[in-house]
Amino acid sequence: MTEETSLETVEQDSVRELTQDGFIEFNFGVLLLLFFNIIYRPSASTIFEAWFNLSLVILCLFYIIFAFSFYKGFKKKYVYPRIGYAKLRAVHSSKAILGAITIFILAVAEEIILIYIISIDVVTIDWVYRWIPAFFGLAACTFSFLLKYRTGQNRYYLLGVLMTITGFAAVLADFISTDMALTMYFDGWSIAILVLGAIKFVLFIRKYPITNTPEAADCEQ
């Protein structure tokens, strides 16, 4: 094992330690649920639906603005007294930067190709809607590769693989409508990931009791 590898292992160990509270999964689940329902919700036909759609947009904006400070406060109260606090370094290795640039170029190329083939009537907009779960599943692989790279845990590959397989299954399941396939795929996955995050947090709370540090104990005396 080289020196660089062992440093990477120590870093991955720290990342694993700090991400076992389930916040990443919970956050991803909430964002997926909100974004899908805002973007894909059919246009409102009643006042109630219009209010519901507007509430979703407001909720999403509030979440984006306040989630960071809320999670920070929540972690200060429930996570740091248990496992301690550490701020992770930003990913700045050349490998990670190259990976991010590649993903960005591929995403832009995919959009251009998609717009082009729609414009020349090779595919219809319905076809694109139908294939969204499969494309999203492939995109989710990048998220799982990033988690694998940061934590060193192979099980994160499973998330990407499962999201891709179910994405293709949703595309190929002709017996359900496109609307139903999209709703089942996105709502199903976001709720599953959200619940996974919540379970991880409960297990984390049970596993690690609050540790009283000597400096805090001195202060209490």
Next chain:
Amino acid sequence: MTQLYVVEEADFLFLMRKTGLTWGNLSSHMSKLEEAGYIEVRKEFQEKKPHTILKMTPSGRTAFQKYRAMLNKVFEGLQE
């Protein structure tokens, strides 16, 4: 030092858990590193309790990199 090198900053509890050192032992190590200018110590209050955060300084990072390079050379020599 390695634990502090791989993160931006960390508190005593995190380092205690990762290194397996006791509070007193870690505290004495950190005092020496602070005297040498290798780490910065920041004290703040969290839930009305004192909270100490440690961060490696740029000179600490350079010293650590040099130390690693030196160790690598030693091990290279052993392999021959």
